[in-house]
Amino acid sequence: MAYTEQRTDSDGRTGYIGRFRVDGRLRSTRRFTSRREALAEARRQEEAGKHAEWVDPASSRVTVAEWFAVWQESRVDRAPRTIEAEHERFRSLVAPAFGDRPLRQVTHEDVARWAATMASPTTGETASPARRRDAARLLVALLDAAVDARRLRSNPARTPSGKVPALPRAPKTKPHRYLSHEQLRRVADATTSPQTRTLVLLTALTGLRWGEVSALTVADVDPLRRRVRVTKAYTRLDDGTLLLGDTKTHARREVPLPATLVEAVAAQAGGRAPADLLFTGTRGGPLRRESFDRSAFRPAVGAAGRAVRTLREAVGLPGSGLYDDGVVAAVRRLQSDGGVEPSGVCDPATWALVADADRARRDELTRGEKVSRTRLLTALSRTTLGPGAEDFDTLTLHDLRHTAASLAISGGATVKAVQRMLGHESPVLTLSTYAGLFEDDLDTLGDTLSAAFQATAVVPEGAAGGPASVTPIGAARAWAAG
Structure with a gap:
């Protein structure tokens, strides 16, 4: 129970302090000149302690910086x-x-x-x-x-209802970039080493994060079950240090290893111990994102992304990013003149003819531009372009993860399956991240339900023209006409 005590300071002035108990400890208020004020304050503090709202005034005197250091511990x-x-x-x-x-x-x-x-x-x-x-x-x-920690009674950054009105508006997220299967193959073909090709395809077909794919060991891949175990990931600090630890969500998972990659992954793991990294840098250590992006991924994407425009320029067609009928006709003429079967598809043999045709159009280029052009055509000589192929804008390594989600969804994967593959904490995150990719599901769902319902209809023999044979579209048209 709260009470007061009289105190006299060194100058002979008399005052009062309130005494009260919180959490079993006897505590004091500040000094008051009035006994009534001291007792009232002591009672307020004691009541706050009963409702778990009491704050030790001394604990709230620490600075924000001091509290940050304690909090971080x-x-x-x-x-x-x-x-x-x-x-x-x-x-x-x-x-x-x-x-x-x-x-x-x-x-x-x-x-x-x-x-x-x-x-x-x-x-x-x-x-x-x-x-x-x-x-x-x-x-x-x-x-x-x-x-x-009972250092503050309430959070000054929040309103009494708990909202944070001072929080700046969330920035618009960068639009995702997705590759089609053909475009992904084009990027993989434009790479300059088997390791780069395997890593690009594995990332784009499984959705692994960079930290996860770079931390894979030979033992993490099970070619018989066609599974990849994701148990750890590398994290890069600002000073360049790489730390090996848990995945982003601190959860382990398995992702399917596409059958088309089993042979390539097996070749990549050849001659390595189970504990060895599957992908390594030039000196055998962990593969660093910055160096891989600069020296391997970005050049391949740059070449593959403008392959159609490069082909059109070489055969003298106006600039565009689509492999249309005009390109098909030009490629066939080039193949016929070069003694190659005129298929209209630009394969490695045809790219050699394209390179010869391009050299005849380089008179106005500088020496450096000619060297760049030769390197570009060399990278494209490993690719194959066909009717309908389109160019694409540059993309990042993380866009390969988005590509994996896009290809999985377009292939009929459920939200739950995509969530498990990507390692999202919940299907809600998967839906919010890739909601636009599921929009066509409504049409598919309606057609599926309609077909299943129609399949249960019993049509008497000889009654093909009866009411049971009227299609939903026909009925709708008849209703609209009436």
């Missing part, structure tokens, strides 16, 4: 890349505004103003919406943890 189970990103955001965006401020002095208005105007540490200009949103989320989580 409790998050050692987080992924190293996550911890590194949080430290970078706090150091560059949160600390300049709130680092030296005591927790209890952070106000809702200050957070709202900061979230809208926080500046980039490098340019001094307002940070991007994505950066501001991530930094605001970090501060909200930091203050939530202070509430849980």
Whole structure:
């Protein structure tokens, strides 16, 4: 029960402090000149303790920076890349505004103003919406943890209902890029090594993340069951260090190994021990994303993505990215003149004729441009183009993961199957990420249900023209006409 005590300081002034118990410990209020005020404050504090709302005033005096350091000590189970990103955001965006401020002095208005105007540490200009949103989320989580630790009674970044109105608007996500089966084969054929070809196809047909595919060992591949076990992943820190740890969702999974890749993967694993990495760098260590992208993936994508335009230019047709009837006719003429079967398909043998035709059109090119052109045609000489082929814009390694989802969905895979293949935490994430790819399912579903229902109709013999034979479309037309 709350009570008061009289206190006299060194100057002889008399005052009162309130005494109360919270969590079994006797605590004190600040000094008051009035006994009534001291007792009222003690009773308020005691009542707050009964409702788990009491906050030790001393604990809220720590600065935001000091509390961030304490909070991070409790998050050692987080992924190293996550911890590194949080430290970078706090150091560059949160600390300049709130680092030296005591927790209890952070106000809702200050957070709202900061979230809208926080500046980039490098340019001094307002940070991007994505950066501001991530930094605001970090501060909200930091203050939530202070509430849980009873250092704050409420989170000043939230409204009384718990909302965070200061959170910057979510930036629009980058549109996904998907390759068709033909375009994927073209990229794979344009690569310069068996390892690059196998890695590109494995990623685009299984949806593995880069950290996962680069961490695969020989033992992770089961060619008999045609399964790939995904148990770990590499994470790259900002200083270039590679750390081997759990997957992004900390879950293990198996993905199907397409039969068309069994032989290539077996060749890639040949001569290696079970614990050896399946894909390696030039010195035998882990394959780094930056070097692979720069030296192997990007050149192949660049060549394959403009293959049709390159072919059209070589045979003297206007620039376009479609292998249409005009290209077919031009390729057939080129094949006939070169003594090759005029199929209209640009295969490796035909690319040799294309290269000869292209050399006759290089008079206005510089020496460097001629060398680049030769390299481009050399890469394309391993590909095959046919009617209907289309060029595509450049894409990233992660777009191969999107391609895997697209090819799986177009092949009839269920949401659950795609979720398991990609390693998403829930089907909801799969649907929200690739919702546009499932739009045609409504038409397919309607046709399937209609066909199944119609199949149950019993039509008497000789009554083919009766009511039972009227199709739904015919009935709809008759109804519309009437």
